[in-house]
Amino acid sequence: MRVAVVGTGAIGVSWAAHFLAHGLDVVATDPAPGAEERLRAGVAEIGADAARLSFTTDAGEAAAAADFVQENAPEREDVKHALFAVLDAAARPDVVLASSSSGMLPTAIATACTAHPERVVVGHPFHPPHLVPLVEVVPGERTSEAAVDAAMAFYTGVGKKPIRLRQELPGHIANRLQAALWREAYSLVDRGVASVADIDAAISHGPGLRWAVLGPFANQHLSGGPGGIAHVLEHLGPPTEAWWRDLGHPTMTPELERKIVEGVDEELAGVDPAALARYRDTVVRAVLAAKERTP
Template sequence: MSTVAVIGTGAIGVSWAAHFLLHGLDVVASDPAPGAERRLREGVAEIGADPARLTFTADAGRAAAAADFVQENAPEREDVKHALFAVLDGAARSDVVLASSSSGMLPTAIARAAARHPERVVVGHPFHPPHLVPLVEVVPGERTSEAAMDAAMAFYASVGKKPIRLRQELPGHIANRLQAALWREAYSLVDRGVASVADIDTAISQGPGLRWAVLGPFANQHLSGGPGGIAHVLEHLGPPTEAWWRDLGHPVMTPELEKKIVDGVDEELAGVDPAALARYRDTVVRAVLAAKEESP
C-alpha cells in the first residue's frame, strides 16, 4: 500500500488524511465542497502532518483510480453513499478495498451501489479523531469477501490502528451501541432527577472511565473478582446485576428532556472554551496512549 484515497474531507476525512500522511502514505483526497482543499491542507498541517504528499481532486473517481485503498467519509445518507460508491466501484482497481467510515449504516446497504465488486465493500468505522484514537471497527456486508476483510484488517494494523472484526453487521456496530447503552441510562437519570449532568460526567470520568481507558469491561470485571476472577463476580453479582438491568430507564427524547440535557451541559461547561477543552481531552488521551505503550 502506498496511496490512500480519502473521499470526503470534513472533520473525519481531515483526520484520516493526516493519519495516513503521518504513517508515510501518499493521500489523494476528494471533496466537492467549495474551499475543501484549503480547509484540508490547513487541517492536516494543524495536526502535524506534511501536506507535501497530499494531492486533491474534486473528482472522486479520479481519486479512487489512483489508490490502493479507499476510505470514504461522506454524509450519513443512503442516497449520497449510493451515488458515491457507484463512482468509486466503477473507478477503483478490482483489488482495492472500498471502506466507509459510516458510524451506523450497514455495509450491505452501502454495497448495493457497487455493481461491479460488492465483495470489496466494508465499513471501516474509526473513532473521532482517527489520527488519535486507535479503534477501527471493520464490518462485513452480506457479500463482503474474506479477502477484503483480511486486507482491511491488515491495512489498518499497518498504519497503527487497533482494528476489530465484527462477525455480523448491525446498526451502530459495537462501540456506538455500547455508548448508546450508557447514554440511555445517563439520560434517564437526568430525566428522573437522580443526578445532574455534571455529576454523571464526574461519575464516569473519575470512576470507571479511568479503568475503561486501560482494559475493557470483561477484563476489568475479571480483575474485580480477585483470585476467583469473573466466575466469582458472576456467581455473587450476577443476580443483583440482573435486578439493575430490570431497573434501567427507557427515556424518550422529548423536548423537555432535550432542554434538561442542554441546560445541564451549559451549566457544567459555563465559561469553558470548547477548543481548549478539546485540546485538553486530546492531550490526556495522548498521555494515556503513551503510558499504555510503555507499560509491559
C-alpha cells in the same frame, strides 16, 4: 501506497492527517467549495506533513489512483449509494472500498456497487481517527474474506487497533455500547437523579479510568479477586439482573433535550470548547503513551 480519502469533513481531515503521518500518499476528494483549503488547514493544525497530499474534486479520479479507499461522506443512504457507484466503477478490482459510516450496514452500502461489491467493508474509526486507535471492520453479506483480511492488515499497518465484527448491526459495537450508557445517563437526568456534571464526573473519575486501560470483561474479571469473573457472576449476577430491569427507557422529548443542553451549558460555563478538546487530546495521548510504555 496511496490512499483516497473521500469526503474531507472532520473525519476525513483526521484520516488524511493520520495516513500522512504514517508515510502514505493521500489523494483527497470533496466537491464542496473551499474543501481543499479547509483540508490543508486542518492537516496543518493536526501537525501532519502535507507534502504527499494531493486534491481533486473528482471522486472517480481519486479512487482510480488509490490502493485503498476510505470514504467519509454524510450518513445518508442516497449520498453513499451515488458515491459508491462512482468509486466501484473507478477503483481497481483489488482495492478495498471502506466506509467510515458510524451506523450504516455495509450490505446496504454495497448495493450501489455493480462491479465488485465483494470489496466493500465498513472501516469505522473513533473520533478523532488520527488519535484514537480503534477501527471497527464490518463485512457485508457479499464481502470477501480477502477484502476483510486486506482491511485488517491495512489498518494494523498504519498503527490502528482494528476489530472484526462477525455480524452486521446498526451502530456496530462501540457506538452501541456508548448508546447503552447514554440511555441510562439521559434517563438519570430525566428522572432528576443526578446533574449532567455529576454523571460526567461519575464516569471520568470512576470506571472511565479503568476502561481506558482494560475493557469491561477484563475489568470485571479483576474485580472478582482470586475467583475472577466466575466469582463476580456468582455473587453479583442476580443483583446485576435487577439493575438491568430498573434501567430507564427515556424518550428524547423537548423537555429532556432542554435538561441535557442546560446541564452541559452549566457544567462547561466559561470553558473554551477548543481548549477543552485540546485538553482531551493531550490526556488521551498521554494515556496512549503510557500504554505503549507499559508491557
